[in-house]
Amino acid sequence: MIEIERLTKRYGNSTVVDGVTMRVEEGSIAVVVGTSGAGKSTLLRMINRLIEPTSGRVLIDGQDTMSVPEDELRHRIGYVIQGYGLFPHRTVAENIATVPRLLGWNRKRIADRVEELLDLYQLDPAEFANKYPHELSGGQQQRVGVARALAARPALLLMDEPFGALDPVIRAKAQDDLLAIQRRLGTTIVLVTHDMEEAFHLGDRIAVMDQARLLQYAPPAELLTRPAEAFVERLVGSAERPFRLLSLSTVRDATEPGPASGEPIEASANLREALSRLVWCGRDALPVAGADGAVMGRVSIDGILRFGRPSR
Amino acid sequence: MASSRKGFRLDRLGGVIAVLIGLALFAAPFATYRANRIVSGEPRMLLDALPPGLASGVLAAALAVAVMAATLRAAPVRLAAAGLGFAAVAPAMGMAALFLTPEGNTFARVSPAFGFWLLMLAFGLLVADSLTRLRLGPWGRLAALGVAAAFVALLLLSGAWSGLSIIKEYAARSDSFWREAGQHLLLALGSLSAALLVGLPTGLLCHRLPRLRSGTLQVLNVVQTVPSIALFGILMVPLGYLAATVPLAAALGIRGIGAAPALVALFLYSLLPIVANTVVGLGQVPAAVVEAARGMGLSPRQRLLQVELPLALPVILAGVRIVLVQNLGLATVAALIGGGGFGTFVFQGIGQTAIDLVLLGAIPTVALAFAAAVVLDAAIELANGTSHD
Numbered sequence: 001m002i003e004i005e006r007l008t009k010r011y012g013n014s015t016v017v018d019g020v021t022m023r024v025e026e027g028s029i030a031v032v033v034g035t036s037g038a039g040k041s042t043l044l045r046m047i048n049r050l051i052e053p054t055s056g057r058v059l060i061d062g063q064d065t066m067s068v069p070e071d072e073l074r075h076r077i078g079y080v081i082q083g084y085g086l087f088p089h090r091t092v093a094e095n096i097a098t099v100p101r102l103l104g105w106n107r108k109r110i111a112d113r114v115e116e117l118l119d120l121y122q123l124d125p126a127e128f129a130n131k132y133p134h135e136l137s138g139g140q141q142q143r144v145g146v147a148r149a150l151a152a153r154p155a156l157l158l159m160d161e162p163f164g165a166l167d168p169v170i171r172a173k174a175q176d177d178l179l180a181i182q183r184r185l186g187t188t189i190v191l192v193t194h195d196m197e198e199a200f201h202l203g204d205r206i207a208v209m210d211q212a213r214l215l216q217y218a219p220p221a222e223l224l225t226r227p228a229e230a231f232v233e234r235l236v237g238s239a240e241r242p243f244r245l246l247s248l249s250t251v252r253d254a255t256e257p258g259p260a261s262g263e264p265i266e267a268s269a270n271l272r273e274a275l276s277r278l279v280w281c282g283r284d285a286l287p288v289a290g291a292d293g294a295v296m297g298r299v300s301i302d303g304i305l306r307f308g309r310p311s312r
Numbered sequence: 313m314a315s316s317r318k319g320f321r322l323d324r325l326g327g328v329i330a331v332l333i334g335l336a337l338f339a340a341p342f343a344t345y346r347a348n349r350i351v352s353g354e355p356r357m358l359l360d361a362l363p364p365g366l367a368s369g370v371l372a373a374a375l376a377v378a379v380m381a382a383t384l385r386a387a388p389v390r391l392a393a394a395g396l397g398f399a400a401v402a403p404a405m406g407m408a409a410l411f412l413t414p415e416g417n418t419f420a421r422v423s424p425a426f427g428f429w430l431l432m433l434a435f436g437l438l439v440a441d442s443l444t445r446l447r448l449g450p451w452g453r454l455a456a457l458g459v460a461a462a463f464v465a466l467l468l469l470s471g472a473w474s475g476l477s478i479i480k481e482y483a484a485r486s487d488s489f490w491r492e493a494g495q496h497l498l499l500a501l502g503s504l505s506a507a508l509l510v511g512l513p514t515g516l517l518c519h520r521l522p523r524l525r526s527g528t529l530q531v532l533n534v535v536q537t538v539p540s541i542a543l544f545g546i547l548m549v550p551l552g553y554l555a556a557t558v559p560l561a562a563a564l565g566i567r568g569i570g571a572a573p574a575l576v577a578l579f580l581y582s583l584l585p586i587v588a589n590t591v592v593g594l595g596q597v598p599a600a601v602v603e604a605a606r607g608m609g610l611s612p613r614q615r616l617l618q619v620e621l622p623l624a625l626p627v628i629l630a631g632v633r634i635v636l637v638q639n640l641g642l643a644t645v646a647a648l649i650g651g652g653g654f655g656t657f658v659f660q661g662i663g664q665t666a667i668d669l670v671l672l673g674a675i676p677t678v679a680l681a682f683a684a685a686v687v688l689d690a691a692i693e694l695a696n697g698t699s700h701d
Contacts, residue, residue, distance in 0.1 A: 050606055074609030085604025089622050099608050148608075
């Protein structure tokens, strides 16, 4: 668990982060959004002390980060940045081994861990371990960047625009991969982005920052239905609101009894996808299939639309 | 000359090389004969410089090289042709010396003349051209340098050239030759080492503290513009004073003349390339890489040694190359202030109007600088191989 308490950073007269307080639960993803210059990156970089706070403090599992030597602190916190910063003179395997080597793991343990991570990221060790970063595609570099950050099994992962350099198709895949791996490892993640779509897709809670202040820190649905300030409402986009809300619920939530014809839709799909399917195929309802493929009911346009309004 | 014929095209550079070979064989003297080492010489054409059978053999070989250079385009064949040229002409020079020197005459001197040098130039061009076309990697180029060095060593050690005037000059002063060679290397490498010891930290400091950068580089730039002889002269005064007032300095061999001012001057010349290239090399390390290194908890020292210096290495090595080639040449001038080195022979030779003695100092200097350039270019490429983005 991360507790950020009245964290402030000033440079001379300008305040970059102003008294931010927030809490990130164990194993959850907190996404920090805001316009550029809002102080998101500074907030993130104060967590691993790349920037020293002017005042306030950060507790990780109850321990003040100031009580740990900074290099030691950073060995325990994964860090992924836009552009990844892979070491160009080191192979993929050597890049991933960076923190384990700093921690003095033995050779065998490092090799095993590197192989495990490459497998986890669907990069064939035989093919990729000895490649250099410039031989990889953007998506592969991104995966190596995350694998490197996770190498020493950090309980906390900080990510600053980790998907910013990827094209939309690869970005969506990378986001899904991150979610899957996060669910599997239970890593706590703080992620900075200016992409609202990404924030709603990934965040268990979303922190909205503007002009150095934290305006609202809440689950995605609450941000949509009860925005704390006009800026939050503008940022989440009034026109997009119903659809964003729909994307937060699954077909399972809206499944009703009764028959329907057509190709069944999976219960795990979100309602925005379901609505889109219904509009496209011109039907009022579709059957819903469970994970085992058995039809468990139906989902209808009316049933879906109820989830797109705050007053349900 | 016909520019093209049916079936093959004339190679342009090969054509030039063929013309050079033709000029060298038929319009320029192959050797120079002198009754003693300081009188002016009489030219000898190739056909007069060797026994008739041998002369026609060398002529035929050189002409064959000319034809191959002009008509054949495959790089390995051209390289082999150049090799044939060197193998035929270089030992022939030694034979010419034995043939032209009258029996029992120890004063007569035979030296290579314009035609011989022109042939070497033509074959050298052919080698350079074919090596470029072969796109040799760094190890290949080092191997080529090794083969060339072995070829020259073989000619020297086998005694094939022992009749040549320059080798006779060497034989008369072989002790001092190796002493001056050691001194020359000491001047060039010693000043380089000192410049690395001082320049790398200075470059690092300038990289970390941008305020220092422009001032430091400007001062070093000014030093670089002082002519070498003038710098030697300027250094004599403070070093002489130091030697006179500090007994320890004198005990260490520091004096107003000799190796000390030469070393100091070469060291000062070396600083700018080392410092400037260190600053540039460190500056081009991508910011994201440094940020990631910090974020993963590499200490400042680990960042420097494991990330920044390895990535800056190719640029720093380029600075070392500049310094080494420059110092190997400049060290020659040190002889003027009693600093020793190959320059000793050059200036003695000039004083005695003995051109062979000048060459005894000049040729090893050029060869050393050339070898240093090839070795460091290969090192830069090897360092680059694993660090480009």
